[in-house]
Amino acid sequence: MSKRNKAYKFRLYPNPEHTLFFVKSFGCCRFIFNKMLADKIQHYQNTKTMLKNTPAQYKEEYTWLKEADSLALANEQLTLQQAFRNFFRDKKTGFPKFKSKKHSRRTYTTNNQSGTVAIVDNRHVKLPKIGIVRCIVHRPIPQDHKIKSATISQTGSGKFYISFLVEYEQEEIVVPLDKENSIGLDYSSPNFYVDDQGREANYPRYYRKAQKRLAAEQQKLARMKLNSNNYLKQKKKVAKVHETVANQRLDWIRKEALSLARKYDYVFVEDINMRGLAGSLRLGKSTNDNGFGMFRTILEQKMEEIGKKLVKIPRFYPSSMTCSVCNAVNKELTLDDRTWTCICGTFHNRDHNAGVNIRNYGITLISRTTGTAEIAC
Numbered sequence: 001m002s003k004r005n006k007a008y009k010f011r012l013y014p015n016p017e018h019t020l021f022f023v024k025s026f027g028c029c030r031f032i033f034n035k036m037l038a039d040k041i042q043h044y045q046n047t048k049t050m051l052k053n054t055p056a057q058y059k060e061e062y063t064w065l066k067e068a069d070s071l072a073l074a075n076e077q078l079t080l081q082q083a084f085r086n087f088f089r090d091k092k093t094g095f096p097k098f099k100s101k102k103h104s105r106r107t108y109t110t111n112n113q114s115g116t117v118a119i120v121d122n123r124h125v126k127l128p129k130i131g132i133v134r135c136i137v138h139r140p141i142p143q144d145h146k147i148k149s150a151t152i153s154q155t156g157s158g159k160f161y162i163s164f165l166v167e168y169e170q171e172e173i174v175v176p177l178d179k180e181n182s183i184g185l186d187y188s189s190p191n192f193y194v195d196d197q198g199r200e201a202n203y204p205r206y207y208r209k210a211q212k213r214l215a216a217e218q219q220k221l222a223r224m225k226l227n228s229n230n231y232l233k234q235k236k237k238v239a240k241v242h243e244t245v246a247n248q249r250l251d252w253i254r255k256e257a258l259s260l261a262r263k264y265d266y267v268f269v270e271d272i273n274m275r276g277l278a279g280s281l282r283l284g285k286s287t288n289d290n291g292f293g294m295f296r297t298i299l300e301q302k303m304e305e306i307g308k309k310l311v312k313i314p315r316f317y318p319s320s321m322t323c324s325v326c327n328a329v330n331k332e333l334t335l336d337d338r339t340w341t342c343i344c345g346t347f348h349n350r351d352h353n354a355g356v357n358i359r360n361y362g363i364t365l366i367s368r369t370t371g372t373a374e375i376a377c
């Protein structure tokens with residue numbers, strides 16, 4: 001048996017009282033985060049030491065904070081601490097930012113303390129401070145699960161969601177894995193991925209298709225009087241288009257991941273930093289909008305569930321520059337070169353060649369870790 005964590009996200013249907021509580025909680029969380037950050041900065045400027053502050057210290061002065069779930073506030077403290085840790089550890093990570101009322105996500109996270117957070121039945125959940133809230137629990141959750149935390153969020157169009165982080169025990173699934181039954185995927189900005197056979201993922205670019213509509217709706221919004229009734233209505237409409245696109249994308253990603261997990265024993269992908277890629281290659285839109293990072297996470301989960309493996313290839317391996325036929329490395333290759341010819345005479349499609357290399361490297365990698373005995377099967 002092994003412990004697994006999984007997130008389950010469901011739509012919430014709060015009544016007006018619940019809605020008010022959620023909106024207040026989002027505000028309290030944003031407030032405490034910003035207040036603690038501001039005080040830390042001030043304290044540091046005065047004393048050159050780090051201030052150790054907690055949400056509890058602020059409840060006397062700002063009594064309305066007592067209305068919020070105290071664990072939600074405590075989680076803001078943890079998030080802030082983590083932001084500072086990331087900043088000190090990695091210079092590329094910027095200094096913690098204030099959460100803006102307009103642009104930050106409306107969300108808070110609470111923890112389960114012996115049953116304070118629960119899934120009551122497939123129509124109701126239980127939350128601290130407000131009790132039972134209507135919810136559509138549309139996916140079965142493993143028996144004997146333990147809820148660790150719940151994150152409540154609201155989208156731009158006004159919908160509420162709850163995401164449970166659930167821990168459960170699962171029997172170790174041991175299936176014989178054949179490394180030849182494997183596939184190498186190279187991340188490709190226009191095509192989502194190209195595999196070692198040169199096949200492109202049939203990725204529908206919903207975002208591009210919906211973009212025309214989005215642009216038209218946004219233009220309408222721009223012409224409206226700021227914060228008028230019509231403006232607010234239109235703003236919701238724009239958010240809805242965004243959400244539809246995001247949902248379609250997630251749906252496609254889930255299906256694609258499931259189909260690959262069923263078909264292959266091993267999937268090899270590059271261990272790349274997606275956010276870094278979006279910035280450095282100036283491919284911002286398509287890199288961010290097609291969610292390859294999310295795809296890898298979901299694929300890994302689906303494969304693990306059925307005893308298969310997603311293997312990440314180390315970042316330093318030059319999968320695009322290496323000739324998959326003779327192993328020569330073409331250091332001249334630039335990001336704009338979609339095709340190239342190696343010194344051995346082989347003509348390469350950049351992404352296809354990388355896919356082959358990723359698969360070959362992956363097979364070598366797992367042969368080293370599993371020993372050669374398994375090759376026979």
Ligand SMILES: [Zn+2]
Pocket residue numbers: 323324325326327328342343344345346
């Ligand atoms: Zn070559």
